[in-house]
Structures are given as C-alpha cells and as structure tokens.
Amino acid sequence: MRLLPPISATxxxxxxxxxxxxxxxxxxxxxxxxxxxxxxxxxxxDLCAHEFRVFSQNGEDGVIQFLLSRVNxxxxxxxxxxxxxxxxxxxxxxxxxxHWSGLVIEGNSRDVTRxxxxxxxxxYDITVVSAFITREKIDHLLADNxxxxxxxLLSIDVDGNDYWIFDAISVVRPAIVIIEYNHRFGPxxxxxxxxxxxFRRDRAHYSHIYYGASLRALCLVAERK
Numbered sequence: 638m639r640l641l642p643p644i645s646a647t648x649x650x651x652x653x654x655x656x657x658x659x660x661x662x663x664x665x666x667x668x669x670x671x672x673x674x675x676x677x678x679x680x681x682x683d684l685c686a687h688e689f690r691v692f693s694q695n696g697e698d699g700v701i702q703f704l705l706s707r708v709n710x711x712x713x714x715x716x717x718x719x720x721x722x723x724x725x726x727x728x729x730x731x732x733x734x735x736h737w738s739g740l741v742i743e744g745n746s747r748d749v750t751r752x753x754x755x756x757x758x759x760x761y762d763i764t765v766v767s768a769f770i771t772r773e774k775i776d777h778l779l780a781d782n783x784x785x786x787x788x789x790l791l792s793i794d795v796d797g798n799d800y801w802i803f804d805a806i807s808v809v810r811p812a813i814v815i816i817e818y819n820h821r822f823g824p825x826x827x828x829x830x831x832x833x834x835x836f837r838r839d840r841a842h843y844s845h846i847y848y849g850a851s852l853r854a855l856c857l858v859a860e861r862k
Contacts, residue, residue, distance in 0.1 A: 692729035715739035719794035738762035744769040772805035797836035800829040800850035822851035
C-alpha cells in the first residue's frame with residue numbers, strides 16, 4: 638500500500654517551487670530591463686526594430702518601451718482588459734519593470750481566480766476585476782475602480798466588440814492605445830462586426846476568424862477621439 642507524503646512535506650515542496658518561480662520571474666524581468674535600455678538608446682523610429690517580448694504575446698513589450706521613450710506620459714497608470722490569467726499581457730512588464738499601477742479586467746472567472754493567486758497582485762499596485770465587458774458598462778467599470786481622466790496606456794483585446802468598446806470609452810484619456818485588429822478585413826476599409834453585447838468569437842463563426850475590426854476602422858475612432 639502506497640502512503641501519501643505528509644502534508645508538511647508537500648507544503649515545503651510547494652514553497653520551494655514558488656521560490657524558484659519567483660527567481661525565474663526576476664531573471665525574465667532583468668533580461669527585459671537590458672532590452673529596454675537598448676530600445677531607449679536606439680535612435681531608429683522603426684517599430685519592428687524595437688520589438689521584444691517579456692510577458693507580451695508578441696513584441697508589444699518592446700514597442701511600448703519604444704513609445705514611452707518618445708511620448709510624454711504624465712500619469713503612469715494603465716488599463717488592460719481581455720488579459721486571460723495575465724501570464725501573457727501588454728501591461729505586466731510595465732508593472733514589474735516601470736512600477737506603473739493599473740486595472741485589469743477579465744471575463745473568465747477561472748482566469749481571474751488564477752490571476753488573483755499570482756504574487757504580482759500583492760507585490761504591485763494592480764486591481765483585478767471580474768466582468769464581461771460591454772459598451773454599455775465599460776465607463777462605469779472604469780470609474781467605479783478609480784480610472785478616470787488621463788492615463789498612460791489603454792490595452793483592448795476582447796476578440797469581438799473591440800471597436801465598439803473603444804468607441805464607447807469616454808471617462809479616460811490614454812496617451813497610448815493598443816488594440817488588436819483583424820488583418821483579414823484588410824488595411825483600407827473601415828470594417829467591424831456588428832455590435833452584440835453577448836458576442837463570443839467561438840460562437841460567432843466556426844472558423845473563429847470572424848471578430849473585431851479593421852485597422853482603418855480603429856484609426857478613425859482614434860482620430861475622432
């Protein structure tokens with residue numbers, strides 16, 4: 638008969654694992670810090686040349702550092718929604734490296750549970766809210782969590798109503814905006830999916846490529862704002 642290990646031994650192993658994970662996070666941030674210094678020293682205006690990834694899905698961490706070296710950001714606060722469990726996010730490096738504060742919103746309750754267990758949320762000034770975002774309630778969510786007026790960065794990635802939510806936001810004025818666009822709509826026409834407050838990419842079409850808006854559509858909203 639196999640006996641289970643004592644609870645104390647299991648807890649000790651978990652603590653050791655957490656320590657190793659914490660050290661790994663520090664190493665990752667340290668490498669990102671080196672890359673950020675290189676970006677700041679590079680006079681090139683080529684966005685692609687400045688891409689690097691620490692916690693972002695692709696090269697957004699580097700692009701953000703590039704923009705911060707050229708955009709005057711007075712209020713170092715961010716808002717990001719559609720973050721999953723925050724293991725891949727556009728603002729995590731800002732919190733850990735640049736010590737920004739911020740608000741993250743996620744509609745998946747399981748991701749929010751994992752997210753709240755992450756040490757990032759007791760070490761840094763980040764508020765996490767569990768909510769499914771619609772254009773009708775986004776301003777209320779922001780205002781109720783202290784996000785009004787000028788902020789440094791707004792990141793939107795909800796795989797659906799991105800255009801409509803960006804258009805509806807009025808309580809914050811971000812210096813930098815990051816929004817995922819759907820390249821399949823092409824770069825020249827202003828195209829978006831019709832607004833549906835319950836939009837789900839996995840239910841809208843079996844291909845999973847029917848969502849969001851074209852780059853031109855998002856640019857028009859940004860110019861109007």
